[in-house]
Amino acid sequence: MSERHAVPMNAELTGQSASATVPLPLRDTSYAFEPQGAPTVRPQDTGVPYLDIRHLHKRYGSFTALQSVSLQIQRGELVCFLGPSGCGKTTLLRAIAGLEAQTSGEIWQDGKNISELPAAQRDYGIVFQSYALFPNLTVADNVAYGLVSQRQPKGLVAQKVHALLETVGLSGSGPKYPAQLSGGQQQRVALARALAMSPGLLLLDEPLSALDATVRVHLRNEIRALQQRLYVTTIMVTHDQEEAMAIADRVVVMNHGVVEQVGTPMEIYQRPATPFVAEFIGKANKLQAIAVGDGGITLGGHKLFCPQAPQLAKGQALDVYLRPEDCSVHNCTAMPPAASVPPATGAPVWTARVEHLEFLGATCIVHADVPRLPEQRIQLQLSPAQWAQLDVQPGRWLQFSVNATQLKIFAQKY
């Protein structure tokens, strides 16, 4: 059994009241109190994953919430669980925390099998979307809660609380009550409280979902910086893909209780492993094509060479995902062009009629109908400068090529 014990941080979920004192063995509580700017001392990489989830299943009656989830997380990594609502992200996080018992499978942390350990005996700090602070305790007492439960000397607790509040940018807020703070500030207190015991694992369950857009971006960057400084292995659940892409070392994309892909943000965006990932991450036009052999496909009447295409049998029906930014618009005219104007690259050219435009600030998305594509409607991305220069307007006609090497290609399964 681990001698490093976590204090359950959510009274609602654990049934533990703020006034309850649970004596816990003393443990190393040093890392969260390193002064800012101090060099990060990183434990030697043993090659063993810090967290090793092996074939985890979770069933609720006849419903399968997690299906044979296997995942390895290295020490010091920040990993995001990302997926649509109901895909099992929170269930997986709660199983790691011991707040939900898995039906089968194992969880190993730091080389120890923790599968059957109760939540209170696992080594983690957790932050919930709802903050879950104790409303009747001051900010300082909320942060101090675990340290007091551990019967650490009063002076030391005060010192640590002071350092933690400084770390999360809330020096001077110790005497306040949670209700006197903004949502973002309350979540910083929750973060300080989760870090107070210097846990081996930091679990963040949609910590930014309740905050407004500006605070979200600010706080996510702070969380990332803090996580890197403390080198604490961290898992964050989110359904916001921009958030996951912005801060994660690796993203775990989930769907219907299954892990579809684990990869760096760039890998999951540029080399999606499944059609679901191609469609879920970023924007993509889903088009139909046919394999013609030797890396060739026919798409909308044109033949394209796609070296990235897996070896596909000639005649195989394909689903092809085209990102709006992988299209190059060559011209835009009031009347349908009489003939294709081949670009310098010699790439095939399609003609499209502009339907409507979405101006998103840094980019502009053009929704257009392409008579030669069976799916007809397509989205293309332009910079505002290109938009203005080409005079792209609804009702006008444009000609575009696609970057064939960037197409995500999958054999149709139906």
Ligand SMILES: Nc1ncnc2c1ncn2[C@@H]1O[C@H](COP(=O)(O)OP(=O)(O)OP(=O)(O)O)[C@@H](O)[C@H]1O
């Ligand atoms: N206690 C429970 N009893 C029955 N079904 C449950 C229970 N908890 C979760 N589920 C179901 O398990 C599935 C996964 O739920 P989970 O909360 O893990 O999803 P999620 O990916 O975190 O979704 P969201 O982003 O909406 O929070 C859902 O279909 C949910 O309805």
